[in-house]
Amino acid sequence: MMEVITKLQPSPKLLLFESLSRRMHLSNKDKLTYLNLKKGYEGELLFSKLTENITGEGLILNDLLFEYNQTAFQIDCLIINQAKIFLYEVKNFEGDFYLENEKLFKKPRQEILNPLHQLSRAESLLRQVLLSLGYNTPIDASVIFVNPAFTLYQAPLDIPVIFPNQIHRHLEFVSNQSTSITSNMRRLAAKLLDLRKTEYPFDKPHYAYEELKKGIVCPTCGRGAVNSVKRSCICESCGHKESPTNAVLRSVKEFRLLFPERRVTTGEIYDWCGGVFSKRTVHRILSKHFKAVGVNRWTYFE
Ligand SMILES: [Zn+2]
Structure with missing residues (x-):
């Protein structure tokens, strides 16, 4: 093989x-x-x-x-x-x-x-x-x-x-x-x-945080209407199911790709996910998967 x-x-x-x-x-x-x-x-x-x-x-x-x-x-x-x-x-x-x-x-x-x-x-x-x-x-x-x-x-x-x-x-x-x-x-x-080099330099198109649609984008069909029901997220278009942890981690990855200069904080990710999850849920997931830097409202994640 x-x-x-x-x-x-x-x-x-x-x-x-x-x-x-x-x-x-x-x-x-x-x-x-x-x-x-x-x-x-x-x-x-x-x-x-x-x-x-x-x-x-x-x-x-x-x-x-x-x-x-x-x-x-x-x-x-x-x-x-x-x-x-x-x-x-x-x-x-x-x-x-x-x-x-x-x-x-x-x-x-x-x-x-x-x-x-x-x-x-x-x-x-x-x-x-x-x-x-x-x-x-x-x-x-x-x-x-x-x-x-x-x-x-x-x-x-x-x-x-x-x-x-x-x-x-x-x-x-x-x-x-x-x-x-x-x-x-x-x-x-x-x-x-x-x-091997891992950085691929390329020209980015123009975009700003404020003009982008917020919310969870479904990994299967690419549409945005993902709702959180009890312990799973369900896509309204195709019915794809995923755990909140997955959905938040995917969203963080996307956020970092689009905005490498912005800090990952509970408030930012809460907003980026379009309020699908409570701040508490977002904070819990971030704390578990990233290293917290700073205290209280200045905390961000690496
Ligand atoms: Zn879908």
Whole structure:
């Protein structure tokens, strides 16, 4: 079986846009950014599920951000086996596309950032990172198009691309090549993890606390009408049930993502949850799960 070293997680950027989309009206530009992020993530998720089912032995590292020589680069997925490293740039493009003079267009004629360029950049930078760590493991890099409704016209024979109907065969090939996990492979994976950056800097859209809708957002359907009934919270739209503790902790996470400069206090979280829980309940949950700093009404939580 494949061993997943780093699981795919939604990026803070996606989470931020998702949260905002549920609590305010997004501009068309921000809406498009959000939909593209979401679609990209869904594609990566689809591919990561497929790689987990590979029967061979190897290590999988998803979603890596590195910096080499002051150049940041991101890798969607790496599979390490004894012989080589497979590097994947995952794309969830949908529709008819064509290549012309190394440029990628969506029909009729909308230029899209060519993932082949992203791929060769990532491959070259990864090779330099590996060399700096003392490895010259060969890299097998490909752009992987996961959406079955994707078509690419005028594709040359020799481009490093895996089309939707080739994924299965490719993963079988990877599986047959992967026999066992060695300590050398583990060392390499550990070194790469050490170098990995966790901060993803990005431009935030404009938003202010006052203009956001308060309340508990349902984790299943994304709507806001969650009410607290006795010991559980129930979503009015889809009926999803969750404990108040979960609901409050999720809300705190969202609050911190959107407002890293604001302090987590009982009053703030009470307001952020839209008064669904009493101050007493909020205080009890915060005290249990965070460290309280300060006293009385100046208390905040870390
Ligand atoms: Zn719901």
